[in-house]
Amino acid sequence: MAKFTILSLDGGGVAGIVQLAFLNELENRYPEWWHSIDLFAGTSIGGITALALAQRQDVSALYEEFKCRSARIFGKRRNIFRRLFRAKYKNSALINEISEILSGNISELDKYVLVPSFDTNCAGRWKPKFFSNLRSDDKDFSCQYVALATSAAPVYFPMYSKYVDGGLVCNNPSVAAIAASIKELKVPLSDIHMISLGTGKSTNHISKTFSDWGYMQWAGRIIDMILGGSVSVADYQAKQLLGDRYYRFNLVYDQDVNLDDHNMIDTMNISAKFRMLDDGFRWASRFFE
Numbered sequence: 001m002a003k004f005t006i007l008s009l010d011g012g013g014v015a016g017i018v019q020l021a022f023l024n025e026l027e028n029r030y031p032e033w034w035h036s037i038d039l040f041a042g043t044s045i046g047g048i049t050a051l052a053l054a055q056r057q058d059v060s061a062l063y064e065e066f067k068c069r070s071a072r073i074f075g076k077r078r079n080i081f082r083r084l085f086r087a088k089y090k091n092s093a094l095i096n097e098i099s100e101i102l103s104g105n106i107s108e109l110d111k112y113v114l115v116p117s118f119d120t121n122c123a124g125r126w127k128p129k130f131f132s133n134l135r136s137d138d139k140d141f142s143c144q145y146v147a148l149a150t151s152a153a154p155v156y157f158p159m160y161s162k163y164v165d166g167g168l169v170c171n172n173p174s175v176a177a178i179a180a181s182i183k184e185l186k187v188p189l190s191d192i193h194m195i196s197l198g199t200g201k202s203t204n205h206i207s208k209t210f211s212d213w214g215y216m217q218w219a220g221r222i223i224d225m226i227l228g229g230s231v232s233v234a235d236y237q238a239k240q241l242l243g244d245r246y247y248r249f250n251l252v253y254d255q256d257v258n259l260d261d262h263n264m265i266d267t268m269n270i271s272a273k274f275r276m277l278d279d280g281f282r283w284a285s286r287f288f289e
Contacts (some may be wrong), residue, residue, distance in 0.1 A: 002191070003191055003193055003199060004038050004039070004181060004185075004187045004190075004191045004192050004193070005036050005038050005039075005040060005193045005194070005195070005287060006037070006038065006039045006040075006174075006177045006178070006192065006193070006194045006195070007037045007039070007040050007041070007050070007053070007180065007194075007195050007197070008041045008042070008046075008172070008173055008174040008177055008194060008195070008196040008197065008236040008238075009036070009040070009041065009042035009043070009045075009046030009047070009049055009050050009173075009197050010042075010043060010046050010171055010172045010196075010197065010198045010199050010231060011042075011043035011044030011045055011046050011047070011048070011150075011151075011165065011166065011199065012044070012045060012198070012199025012200065012259060012262065013044070013045055013153070013156075013172045013199075013258070013259025013260055014045075014065065014070045014074070014169075014257075014259060014261060014262050014265055015045075015199035015200050015257055015259065015264075015268055016045035016046065016048075016049060016199055016262065016270075017066050017070075017265050017269050017272070018062075018197070018198070018199050018200055018251055018268055018271075019045075019046065019049060019060055019068070019197040019198075019199065019270050020049065020059070021063065021064055021269050021272040021273060022197055022249055022272060022284065023053075023063070023197075024059050024060055024063040024275065025061050025273075025276050026280075026281070026284070027059045027060070029281055029284065030284060030288045031152055032216050032288075033287075033288055034053070034056065034089050035153070036287060037053075037111060037114065038111065038112060039111065039180075039181060040054045040111055040113050040114040040179060041097075041113070041114070041115070041173040041174070041176065041177035041190065042113075042114075042115060042116040042150075042173060043115070043116050043150060043165075043166040043167050043171050043172070043173050044150055044151045044153065044165050044166060044167050045151065045199070046100070046173070046197075046199070047115040047116070047117075047146070047147060047150035047151065047166060048098065048147045048150070048151060049145055050113055050114075050115060051063065051102055051106070051109075051113060051115065051143045051146060052101055052102060053111075054109040054110060054111040054112075054113045055102065055103075055104070055109060055110070055143065056110060057101065062101075062165055064166045066190070066265070067262065067265045067266075068107075068115075069097045070262040071094050071096055072096075072097060073089070073093045073094050073261045073262075074089060074260040074261075074262050075093065076085075076089070076093075076103050077089060077110040078090070078146075086158075087090065087154075087155065087156060087157050087158045088155060088156045088157075088260070089156055089157055089260070090157075090158070091148070091157045091158050091160065094151065094157060095144075095148065096153075098144050098147045098148060099144055101147075102132075102142075102143040102144050103143065104142065104143055105132065105139065105140060105141060105142050105143065106132070106133045106138060106139070106141055106142070106143055106146060107138075107139035107140070108131050108151070109133055109143070112132070112133060112134055112185075113131075113132060113133055114130055114131070114132045114173060114177050114180050115130070115131045115132070115146050115147075115149075115150045115166065115173075115177060116128060116129070116130050116131075116150060116166030116167075116169060116170035116173050116176060117129045117130075117131060117136075117146075117149040117150045117163045117164070117165070117166040118163060118165065118166060118168045118169050119153075119162060119163055119166045120159065120162050120163065120164060121162045124268075128166075128169040128170065129149070129166075130170075130176060130180065130188070130257065131146040131149065131150070131178060132184075134180055134181075134185065135184060135186040143283070145160075145161075148160040149161065149163035149166075150163075150164075150165065150166040151165060152164050152165050153165040153167065153259065157261060167227060168235075168265075169206060169230075170230070171227050171230055171231050172196070172198070172230065172234035172235060173234075174194060174196045174234050174235070174237075174238040174239045175234045175238055175241070176234075177194070178192055178194070178238065178241060178242075189241065189242075192242060192245065192286060193242070193245040193286070194236065194238060194242055194245065194246050194247070195247050195249070195287065196238060196246065196247065196248045196249070197248075197249050197250075198235075198248065198249065198250030198251070199250075200250060200251035200252065200253050200257065200268065200271075201228060201231070201250065201251070201252055201253065202252070202253045202254075202255065202257060204221075204224060204225075204228070204256070206221070207278040209240070218234055235248055235250075244286070245286070247283045247286070247287070249275075249279070251268070251271050251272060251275055253268075253271070
């Protein structure tokens with residue numbers, strides 16, 4: 001079988017600008033790169049971008065419009081008292097923006113996709129859900145439905161139907177995409193190549209030596225630790241499985257970045273550009289030449 005290339009996109013809210021900055025530069029250097037990708041995998045904002053790319057959406061337009069769309073999605077918060085019992089934002093703006101970007105069903109896409117979400121009630125239990133056109137049983141899902149299911153981040157947005165954000169179980173979908181390609185398409189592992197795009201990580205750590213913490217001390221840290229840890233584990237696993245057929249692009253921030261802080265987009269965009277200058281796209285010849 002010929003080389004099978006996967007583009008994997010992490011979740012990360014407004015930090016998705018990092019991925020679009022990368023893809024915009026990739027398109028400038030390798031205008032035909034899209035034709036080399038066989039499967040687009042993405043979680044949350046990465047899932048929205050993956051679906052848009054599989055529809056052959058214009059990368060430069062997605063990139064240029066990202067800041068304005070983010071400001072509309074995360075523009076109006078509920079007041080602090082309502083947020084004790086309701087999501088931080090209504091999802092009406094998110095629904096509107098996704099409806100402007102995506103159309104049709106995932107069965108109609110020109111490329112394979114894999115988009116994780118989390119089903120809160122599947123026959124009386126919760127479990128991960130991987131929306132994909134690799135299988136016929138998902139063919140009737142619309143791209144908009146899948147995008148909303150993967151991006152319904154708890155605390156930030158209400159559930160969509162019965163689904164919440166795929167980042168709860170698979171914020172870095174790289175290994176899930178490898179597994180699905182092998183199982184559903186019978187692609188040999190030796191033929192799989194992958195470009196994995198992160199949304200950046202901060203230098204979070206626990207400096208205090210006192211370790212006998214309770215709920216109050218752990219509450220603000222445990223979710224970030226779980227999500228960050230799962231992203232790093234998937235990165236490690238993909239690297240071990242694919243070796244030099246795997247490339248990972250990610251940033252390290254010197255401050256915390258909240259997934260709804262659209263005022264940080266310009267800073268992250270500049271950081272991504274500096275990182276790309278340093279990287280020089282030296283890896284790209286393994287994939288596109």
